[in-house]
Amino acid sequence: MGYYLRDSVTVQKKQGEEVEYFIEALFDVDDESYALIRNDDETLLMKIEEENGEQFLVGVEKPDLSESILDAYQIAVKANPAEQPKE
Numbered sequence: 042m043g044y045y046l047r048d049s050v051t052v053q054k055k056q057g058e059e060v061e062y063f064i065e066a067l068f069d070v071d072d073e074s075y076a077l078i079r080n081d082d083e084t085l086l087m088k089i090e091e092e093n094g095e096q097f098l099v100g101v102e103k104p105d106l107s108e109s110i111l112d113a114y115q116i117a118v119k120a121n122p123a124e125q126p127k128e
Contacts, residue, residue: 070110086111
């Protein structure tokens with residue numbers, strides 16, 4: 042799978058392992074900010090939180106919340122499709 046000019050983030054898993062992800066999308070739902078990140082193995086929805094002027098990502102622990110946020114994102118994408126990157 043190829044990634045085109047995407048920013049990346051390194052996420053430290055609970056086990057201490059660091060994994061690189063590419064930022065697929067940034068969006069807001071109900072006054073909260075979220076990031077959709079992915080690599081070749083998985084796609085994650087993360088909440089963007091801010092503390093002392095620094096931003097960090099935290100997992101969305103509630104499956105129902107995660108599903109409704111992703112549904113809203115998919116509706117928005119269908120309503121406003123992005124151009125496909127040129128190879």
